[in-house]
Amino acid sequence: MERITENLIRCPSCKGGYCSVNRDEKDFFTCRVCGERFPVRHGFIDLAPELHLSKSVAQFFMESPAIVSVYESRFWRRSLAAALALGISFDKEARLIGKAANIANADSVLDLACGPGIYTRAFAKIMGNGRVVGLDLSAPMLRWGAKQAKKQGLDNVLYVRASALDLPFEDESFEAVNCCGALHLFPDSNKALDEVSRVLAPGGCFTVAAVRKGEGLLGAVREIYSQTMGVKGFTSQGLGQTLEARGFSGIHCHHDSRRWLIMSAVKQ
Numbered sequence: 001m002e003r004i005t006e007n008l009i010r011c012p013s014c015k016g017g018y019c020s021v022n023r024d025e026k027d028f029f030t031c032r033v034c035g036e037r038f039p040v041r042h043g044f045i046d047l048a049p050e051l052h053l054s055k056s057v058a059q060f061f062m063e064s065p066a067i068v069s070v071y072e073s074r075f076w077r078r079s080l081a082a083a084l085a086l087g088i089s090f091d092k093e094a095r096l097i098g099k100a101a102n103i104a105n106a107d108s109v110l111d112l113a114c115g116p117g118i119y120t121r122a123f124a125k126i127m128g129n130g131r132v133v134g135l136d137l138s139a140p141m142l143r144w145g146a147k148q149a150k151k152q153g154l155d156n157v158l159y160v161r162a163s164a165l166d167l168p169f170e171d172e173s174f175e176a177v178n179c180c181g182a183l184h185l186f187p188d189s190n191k192a193l194d195e196v197s198r199v200l201a202p203g204g205c206f207t208v209a210a211v212r213k214g215e216g217l218l219g220a221v222r223e224i225y226s227q228t229m230g231v232k233g234f235t236s237q238g239l240g241q242t243l244e245a246r247g248f249s250g251i252h253c254h255h256d257s258r259r260w261l262i263m264s265a266v267k268q
């Protein structure tokens with residue numbers, strides 16, 4: 001853990017120093033400047049011990065052990081029902097994302113709102129010596145992901161619990177940031193995109209898959225219903241403009257049909 005956390009985690013409290021593991025206190029990460037301590041538990045560093053997910057219906061599912069245990073299986077993210085609703089299978093989406101972000105050649109990648117790490121661990125396997133950080137707010141998701149990473153002997157993965165709206169990393173820390181299946185859940189997606197732009201190195205790639213806003217009357221009704229569940233859809237044009245305003249170029253829409261949008265952009 002010492003190797004992959006080196007000069008990576010900016011203290012969420014004072015924002016002025018790096019946190020590192022204290023050799024005498026292996027269960028804590030300590031800020032070298034303000035001394036604040038953050039627990040390491042169940043294989044992840046909890047950088048937001050006081051922070052909890054807003055309890056929308058969608059977020060409630062993300063904390064549910066039953067959903068966590070099937071999330072990566074053919075009953076949820078890899079299900080036929082999901083592929084039909086989104087207009088693309090998970091495997092095809094993953095191939096698109098991996099290629100667009102050039103993951104195989106990246107040294108440091110952030111998998112934002114990683115859930116149990118369906119992308120995090122896949123990236124770790126193809127990155128060799130590169131480091132991949134999976135960040136999420138759901139402790140049950142992270143616990144599951146960390147357990148799987150350990151089982152699979154992946155030593156280049158780090159899981160951290162923190163908010164996507166306040167990333168605990170120094171500016172320009174990552175060569176690629178991936179955020180799939182989550183932007184539509186964030187309470188303030190613009191703030192999260194500000195953070196993505198801040199932590200990405202110039203020339204770094206941002207890949208995103210998110211719920212697509214419906215068209216026409218049916219789409220509008222569906223959008224109202226989705227928002228009551230805590231899911232806010234995007235249009236490719238709207239998201240493209242939001243990214244452009246944050247200094248991204250080369251904005252590319254890879255998939256824009258049914259309920260799903262897959263896009264990539266490069267930070268200038």
Ligand SMILES: C[S@@+](CC[C@H](N)C(=O)[O-])C[C@H]1O[C@@H](n2cnc3c(N)ncnc32)[C@H](O)[C@@H]1O
Binds near residue numbers: 116117163164
């Ligand atoms: C549907 S899962 C996506 C998991 C994975 N990235 C994928 O592609 O399948 C959405 C995740 O977003 C996380 N999440 C929601 N709001 C968040 C926030 N503000 N900060 C960090 N993670 C958040 C949830 O805990 C959940 O694990």
